[in-house]
Amino acid sequence: MNIAFIAHDRKKDEMVNFVIAYETAFEHHQLYSTGTTGTRIMEQTGLQIHRFMSGPLGGDQQIGALVAQNEMDLIIFLRDPLMAQPHEPDIIALLRLCDVQGIPVATNIATAELLVRALQRGDFAWRELVHKYKPGESQ
Numbered sequence: 001m002n003i004a005f006i007a008h009d010r011k012k013d014e015m016v017n018f019v020i021a022y023e024t025a026f027e028h029h030q031l032y033s034t035g036t037t038g039t040r041i042m043e044q045t046g047l048q049i050h051r052f053m054s055g056p057l058g059g060d061q062q063i064g065a066l067v068a069q070n071e072m073d074l075i076i077f078l079r080d081p082l083m084a085q086p087h088e089p090d091i092i093a094l095l096r097l098c099d100v101q102g103i104p105v106a107t108n109i110a111t112a113e114l115l116v117r118a119l120q121r122g123d124f125a126w127r128e129l130v131h132k133y134k135p136g137e138s139q
């Protein structure tokens with residue numbers, strides 16, 4: 001599965017602790033992140049993560065481009081609901097595209113935990129069918 005991690009600054013410690021706790025659940029998947037979030041996770045785990053730009057510089061949009069193509073299977077986006085972000089439109093656009101494509105997205109740690117447990121159980125297998133039978137692409 002293609003999984004993306006994104007966390008705003010005051011949520012980064014929570015994200016790192018979450019990924020440490022579930023490292024074995026993530027280790028056999030293709031992992032992506034915005035710039036600083038990915039650096040923080042890689043510093044404290046053994047995971048390899050493809051890092052895009054930092055969020056305010058366009059990282060949310062880069063992940064959004066993969067979402068638009070229905071390439072992402074799970075997004076864990078720990079947003080800071082109490083701090084205005086300069087790139088708020090990018091954040092809204094990313095979440096909107098997740099809803100357009102019906103991609104599971106967690107915006108808080110409680111939902112993230114439920115989704116990672118679903119991932120461990122194999123509940124994301126339907127996403128393999130999405131990749132296999134993408135409309136407009138040859139099979």
Ligand SMILES: O=C(CO)COP(=O)(O)O
Nearest residue numbers: 034035036037054055056
């Ligand atoms: O701003 C972000 C998401 O909107 C996160 O970006 P960083 O991971 O680079 O801090």
